[in-house]
Amino acid sequence: MDVSSRVRSGWCLLKGPEPWTRRRIAGEAALALVLALMAGGIGLLATGPLRAAAVALGVAVLSLLRRSLPASVLLAAAALSMAAGETAPLLMVAAWSAGRRIVGAGRALAAFTAAFVIYQALGVITLWPIAQPILMGIFSTLFFLAVAVVPGLTSRYWSQRRTLLSAVREHNAQLLRERAMVAGQARLRERQRIAQDMHDSLGHQLALISVHTGALEVDPELTGRQREAVGVLRQASVAAMHELREVVGILRDGIEAPAVPDGAQPAARGTAGIQALVTAARAAGNTVELRTGGEPRTLAAAGDHAAYRIVQEALTNAYKHAPGAPITVELRYEPDSFVVEVVNGVVDRAAAHQAGEVVSGGQGLTGLHERARLVGGMVHTGPTDDGGFRVAGVLPYGAAEAATFVDAPDDFRQQSSAPPLGDGGPVVDWNIAEKELGMGGRNRAGGVALGCGIAVGAVVLLAIAAGVGLFFLAGSAEKGMIDPSEYERIKVGTPEAEVRAELPSGDTVLTSGLSGKGPAEPEGSQCLVLMSSDTGEGLKTEPVFRFCFKDGKLIEKKSYEVAR
Structure with missing residues (x-):
């Protein structure tokens, strides 16, 4: 094996499974330097410079290897800390890395047990003969617990906690995706059921209307005015059948409806089709005036369709509730938005009594409000000062992004602006477990409190060990x-x-x-x-x-x- 291969093998052993970023290289180098200076400085005061330099070099090497060889470095640090007490900080750092990086609870327990045995065995060999072995054993055990076991358990708990949160996050994201799929399938089944009902009921009735009006249109006994009205009814029924096919196709699987039979063309579904709505209303005997103001501009597809539906529903509402009243349709291209307004005048008492007998579902105006909201606009409905009725819509020119709303009872995850996980990603990025375990940005105080508690526990153990040691030394000094x-x-x-x-x-x-x-x-x-x-x-x-x-x-x- 040449020198380059040995260097590569040594580098692979040193870096371990994780990549070495610039930040990690700087951090590892700084930590190794601090530990080496601490051990070398203390050793220089107690021993000679040669031994202090050797100990400092060994501490630096073990600090760099603690990530790739956590168990081996823990054993070496335990042995070195008993032979040279100035290396105790290395044992604490090695125990932290070992608790986090040793895979399997059994292996971790075996590694820490072996380190404790080595630590105690070297203590017996170094201090033999021991005058009071029980007190020395208690003191060394407390010291090992405070310096090695507490950091190891803390690190392992922290690592498993982060792993658990990551698994909970991924599992929750998968549940959200599955929930979305189930909800989509349920919606698809319901849409197919509605489409089938609409096709079976409305399709049959519209077909009958179209056939009968077609036969009535060629009746020689009708006058020209009557034949014209029947033709309007027939065209309306044909257009209604085409719209029904479109709705049924969209409800089923989004497939566009086939061409309208009999050569009839579907009406435009935007501002361009408003003129046809007004013309049809006039042909039915209503007085309708169309006004246009401002410089015409192109609306987004959704907004254009919403404008058409607002006029269509407002005209239908006027037919039902104010028959015979004059209607004004006004389209205004404002600088920042498109305004569509439909106003009907006052209806006489006889017509009002007739309008009261008209069957209405009461959902038309409510649907207009929802349709305008989804495209970023708004609709106002209400009576006018002279007793009429007004429907006005304000729609944006551009496309507005539809907001995603989650029902309160089903919102088991808090909506967040953080990026989603994975390729598809969930609707939101975090869940209640984050707040309970204190890992979120809004609840970092819990993690800080946990770390402070662990640090206080370690300090208490060290204080107990120091107190026992001082008591032991005070009693031993007299002897x-x-x-x-x-x-x-x-x-x-x-x-x-x-x-x-x-x-x-x-x-x-x-x-x-x-x-x-x-x-x-x-x-x-x-x-x-x-x-x-x-x-x-x-x-x-x-x-x-x-x-x-x-x-x-x-x-x-x-x-x-x-x-x-």
Whole structure:
């Protein structure tokens, strides 16, 4: 394997499964540098520069590898933190990455258990012989819980929480898409049912009207005026049949209706067809005046069709409720909108009584309001000052986007301006779980409170560990420390029992490792090494007192300094 292949393999091992962006490279480099400087600076005060540099380099390398090898770095950090206490921040960072990145709860538990065993085993090896193993075990366990277990559990909870929210979001988006499909199918079935009913009922009646008016039109006994009125009825029935076919086709599957039979052409469905509506109304015996104002402009298709339907419904409304009254249709092309206005005059009492017998569904004007709203316009209906009735619509020239409305009982997701998920994406982008779990932008205070709570818990554990440690050290100091005056007062040759009665037992962890570091002990003797209450000449040395016994007497006492 050449050098380039080794470099590529090492880079793949270092970067792990995630891409290294510029922001991540800067963050990882800064974190590794901070951890290395902390470990190296503390180690430089306690040990030599060579060891401090080696520890700092190892911390930097492990910090860079913690994402790609989380379990291995956790074990190495646990071992290094016991061998060199200045690397404890690395153990905390490694535990955070391991808790988040180790796949499977069983593997994570095994990794943290192995790290704890390594940490405790190295502690026993390093501090042996241990004067009070139970207290030391409790202290080291509390320290490991605060530095490794709490960050690991916090990181794993946070990662699983984000994964759960992402899964809930995707599942909810899928439910929305499925709901839209089910609703679309239900609407399609209902439209097909309505189309079938309209075709079977209205189609049959209109066909009968068309046949009978066609036969009546050629009746030789009719006058010219009567024949003209019958022709108008026949044309209206043919046009109505064509419109019915269009509506039925749209309701079924959006297919356009076939051509009108008998050579009849469908009427225009826009402002261009308003003239034909007025002409038909005049032919039926109504007095209708058409006025046009402003410079004609082209309307959007939906608005153009809405204008035609407003005039058509307003004329129909006038036929029903004000027969014989004069009607005025006015089209005004304003600079910012198109205005269509239909006003009928006052009807006499006889005509009003006749109009009261006309059957009306009461839905025509309501449908006009909805039709205008969908294209971004509005419709006003109401009586005039002279007793007539007025229908006026204001429509935009351009196309208006139809707003999506969700019924309140069915709005289980809050509408948001955030981008949708996926290719199709749901109607909205977030759900109630986001607000409950505190991940949304409007509820980040919950996430901050959670993080603060976890930090407080870690601080409390550290405080408990520190308190236990201080209590342990305070009790141990009395068993392994004397004043220099006591050392001077004890004379060589004093019986061993008398000397040991005056001195502490030395059974403490503070004196572990001090034996064998000073001058050679007398042959065949047993020595007691105690710490001095005074400080040494430097930060790297510790003054101690040694008392050696043989044959029941104190045969030697020495005062010297040992390296910490």
